[in-house]
Amino acid sequence: xxxxxxxxxxxxxxxxxxxxxxxxxxxxxxxxxxxxxxxxxxxxxxxxxxxxxxxxxxxxxxxxxxxxxxxxxxxxxxxxxxxxxxxxxxxxxxxxxxxxxxxxxxxxxxxxxxxxxxxxxxxxxxxxxxxxxxxxxxxxxxxxxxxxxxxxxxxxxxxxxxxxxxxxxxxxxxxxxxxxxxxxxxxxxxxxxxxxxxxxxxxxxxxxxxxxxxxxxxxxxxxxxxxxxxxxxxxxxxxxxxxxxxxxxxxxxxxxxxxx
Amino acid sequence: xxxxxxxxxxxxxxxxxxxxxxxxxxxxxxxxxxxxxxxxxxxxxxxxxxxxxxxxxxxxxxxxxxxxxxxxxxxxxxxxxxxxxxxxxxxxxxxxxxxxxxxxxxxxxxxxxxxxxxxxxxxxxxxxxxxxxxxxxxxxxxxxxxxxxxxxxxxxxxxxxxxxxxxxxxxxxxxxxxxxxxxxxxxxxxxxxxxxxxxxxxxxxxxxxxxxxxxxxxxxxxxxxxxxxxxxxxxxxxxxxxxxxxxxxxxxx
Numbered sequence: 001x002x003x004x005x006x007x008x009x010x011x012x013x014x015x016x017x018x019x020x021x022x023x024x025x026x027x028x029x030x031x032x033x034x035x036x037x038x039x040x041x042x043x044x045x046x047x048x049x050x051x052x053x054x055x056x057x058x059x060x061x062x063x064x065x066x067x068x069x070x071x072x073x074x075x076x077x078x079x080x081x082x083x084x085x086x087x088x089x090x091x092x093x094x095x096x097x098x099x100x101x102x103x104x105x106x107x108x109x110x111x112x113x114x115x116x117x118x119x120x121x122x123x124x125x126x127x128x129x130x131x132x133x134x135x136x137x138x139x140x141x142x143x144x145x146x147x148x149x150x151x152x153x154x155x156x157x158x159x160x161x162x163x164x165x166x167x168x169x170x171x172x173x174x175x176x177x178x179x180x181x182x183x184x185x186x187x188x189x190x191x192x193x194x195x196x197x198x199x200x201x202x203x204x205x206x207x208x209x210x211x212x213x214x215x216x217x218x219x220x221x222x223x224x225x226x227x228x229x230x231x232x233x234x235x236x237x238x239x240x241x242x243x244x245x246x247x248x249x250x251x252x253x254x255x256x257x258x259x260x
Numbered sequence: 261x262x263x264x265x266x267x268x269x270x271x272x273x274x275x276x277x278x279x280x281x282x283x284x285x286x287x288x289x290x291x292x293x294x295x296x297x298x299x300x301x302x303x304x305x306x307x308x309x310x311x312x313x314x315x316x317x318x319x320x321x322x323x324x325x326x327x328x329x330x331x332x333x334x335x336x337x338x339x340x341x342x343x344x345x346x347x348x349x350x351x352x353x354x355x356x357x358x359x360x361x362x363x364x365x366x367x368x369x370x371x372x373x374x375x376x377x378x379x380x381x382x383x384x385x386x387x388x389x390x391x392x393x394x395x396x397x398x399x400x401x402x403x404x405x406x407x408x409x410x411x412x413x414x415x416x417x418x419x420x421x422x423x424x425x426x427x428x429x430x431x432x433x434x435x436x437x438x439x440x441x442x443x444x445x446x447x448x449x450x451x452x453x454x455x456x457x458x459x460x461x462x463x464x465x466x467x468x469x470x471x472x473x474x475x476x477x478x479x480x481x482x483x484x485x486x487x488x489x490x491x492x493x494x495x496x497x498x499x500x501x502x503x504x505x506x507x508x509x510x511x512x513x
Contacts, residue, residue: 006302010288010295017290106284110347113280114303115272 003116004124011098011128021097025090025132029140032086036079037147043075044068044151072152076161079144080169081213086140087174088209090133091126091182092202098125099189100198108255118250122186122243129182130175137174141166168228176235181205183242190250264354276304279348283360285340289333293324293343296332297350304351318346322376338369345376356380358389362396374399398422398499406503408510417510425502432495433475435464438488447485451478465495 001009015021046054051067058074102108111121145161152160162170185202192198261268264277287296294315301311319325322342327335332343341361348356361377362370377400381387391397397404404425406418418425437444441459448457448466453474458465468474475492482489 001302001308003303006299010291010299013295014288014290105286105289106282107286107288109282109284110280110286110300110344113275113278114300115276115305116303117272 002120004120004127007111007116007121007124008127011125012131014098015094015128015132018097021093024093025136028086028089029136029143032082033140033143033147036082036144037151039079040072040075040148041151043071044155046071066155069152069155072155073160073163076148076163077165078213078216080166081209081216083137083141083144084169084173084177085206085209085213087130087133087137087178088181089203089206090136091129091178092185092199092205094129094132095125095182095185096189096195096198096202098128099186100192101195103189103193103255104195112252112255118252119247122247122250125186126179126182126243129185130178133178133181134175137178138170141170165225165228168225168232172232173228173235176232176239177209179239180235180242183239183246186246187242187249190246190255276351277353277355279351279353279356281341281344281348281356281358281361283363285344287332287335287340287343287347289331292329292331293319293335294328296343297346300347301350304353306351314350314352318349321379322346323372336369337365338372341365341369341373342376345373345380349380353385355386355388358387358391360391360393361389362391362393394500394503398426406506408507415510418506422499423496425506426496426499431470432465432467433478434493434495435466435478435482435489436491436493437462437464437482438490444482444485444487447481447487448478451481454478462490 043054046068048068051071055067055071058071099108102111141162145159145166148161149159181202184205185198188202189195189198192201263274266273266277268274288299291299297315297319298311301314302308306314315328316325319328322345324339324343324346327339332340335343345361348358358377362373365373374396377387377389381400387400389397389400401422404418404420404422405416407414408417435441435448439462441462441464444464445457445459448454448464451474453468453470454466455469456467466475466478479489479492
């Protein structure tokens, strides 16, 4: 087993035993799934007279298909943006605990004195934040998919989720966002000594994504597939660059001498 | 310069040859005693087949074997510090750094930890103890390096044997006699180079103007006068006083 795997295993064990952290990790997906299902259910039951107005408001091009089914499809895609907050935010909670928290509890000193390299520490701690975030996101998605498919079955007579936009969101954007949220938090955590402060500062990165989702929800703008592909590419580049910066900034001497 | 046979620039490799006991134990409170040690043993490359025996080797003498399934967060301060010692030793490094190992411990736990450190020093390792506790330094160390804080970070004031530091600055001897030492005060005080003589029960404390070079003359004069001499010892001053004198000297310089 490599040193990265050894540290990763220890990190995951600590997460499993941290009731407070587990609670806060699961606190987000539950309302997210509920809100998403309520929204889809609302669209399912909008009076037919109002449906056309809704379609015009959102400027949705539904072709010649069923208006209600098209609108349900549209909302399912919109909810993907909402779900992406999860893989971005959950690593913030975990990484702040695992880096700034180690400084707070003075456990980082023996860790930095070990033969682990900075890259191994950053990689193991990143994976320990990204993996649980992805697992929780996937669990939430399965719950959402089952709920939506049950709700929409009378109308669609086939499963609507996952579709291509959800698969792209889950398999491409979610891991990239998760890694992004984590690396930002590692960077912040290596500069502050308080895990709560690290969480509060790092959590600000959720704001642009929430904003992006909100402007779509109120019909201000529709961000199509091309936007999301470009968004994915930009995230991949940012993740690579941020990881390199995080490893460089994870300076043993600085961390040891600047805490407290 | 080499550290444990490695060039001093090979930081990653050197870290593998060093055990560190930090002032705060820095344990993972949610992991139990065994999990804490297993984690560090694996990190330092102890083969997985040997980890169980290493755990037993270090936990048993420290009295932690029976507590190995307890969460580290539930241990007493002394036990936590002992677990930190086991963590520093589990990969059996040739060099061990001990940073204020008994800081904040109650006297009983401090003694247990000191005993554990003393036993390590008999195993052919280099132990480097960093402490403000001069009693601890005197008890545990053979050689001492005294650092004085400066704006540049610190200055090495002395690097010597503990025993030399204690005896070096007194220039005095202690002469144990048969009978009351007070009877020989005048005889001893007449010897050239002797600055002061004090009697304490059957012991004379003789101080000199230039080190203890006049000791043979004092002994000869006492013997000639009929004193029964049992022992002659250099008078060691307290380590703490030697330290304070040295620091005062440095401060004045």
